Amino acid sequence: MGEIEGIYTIWLREMKRFLRYRSRIVTSIVTPLLWLIIFGTGLGASVRFGGIPGGYRAFIYPGIIGQTILFTSIFSGVSVIIDRQYGFLKEILVAPISRPSIVLGKALGISTASMIQTTILLILSFIVEITMTPACFITTMILSLIISLGFGGLGLLIAAFTDSMEGFNLIMSFIVLPIFLLSGALFPITGLPIWLKNAVYxxxxxYGVDALRYIILHRSVFPLAINILVVTIFAIIMVLLAAFMFNVKEQSLM
Known part of the structure; x- marks a missing residue:
């Protein structure tokens, strides 16, 4: 019971931190909408994208959801650095709770923040002429949770090695953009050169974007089962690695 209580407490703190900064919530919603409206409309006007109601904007809609999950999840790892600088991390480490539970509580808090933003984007699906059914909504939310756990774990893993927010943001800048651009969020991944296709694969x-595209648009490159398997394995590995490295790194604080 103590572990569950500890996970809940850390999750609740992450949620309060997220909700306290309303400007962050607004920015995280406005940015993907700008991508959809400006980039989607601008490029969509010069690209023929038939067969999908809503055209190119509808095609990139699942990718923009993936982008929102990626950016929110991975950059939320900075909370570890803030906690370390203000001494709160030491208080967590001396509490009667295991390191994996600490990481899981933080990862769940990060995932919940991502899911809140995903919910808002799904409610606004009418902008790209997509009808959001209850089944589609629920399935997308479950998938978003798995994806955000994976990238939240990656953010926490990197934060375990970084002592400053400047260093964290620098590393993230080199990681986040390539992950997003090479995800097929903005273009079909079929017919690519071999070197680029290997990077994408x-x-x-x-696989997260492809699964989202299947659920929302009923179009995908890979079978849905393969997509879900890959993102689930990635999430498990990242959370476990983050917990392990977090334990090793933070021993020096004890």
């Missing part, structure tokens, strides 16, 4: 977000 090694990207875990590719």
């Amino acid at each position: 090694m990207n875990p977000l590719t």
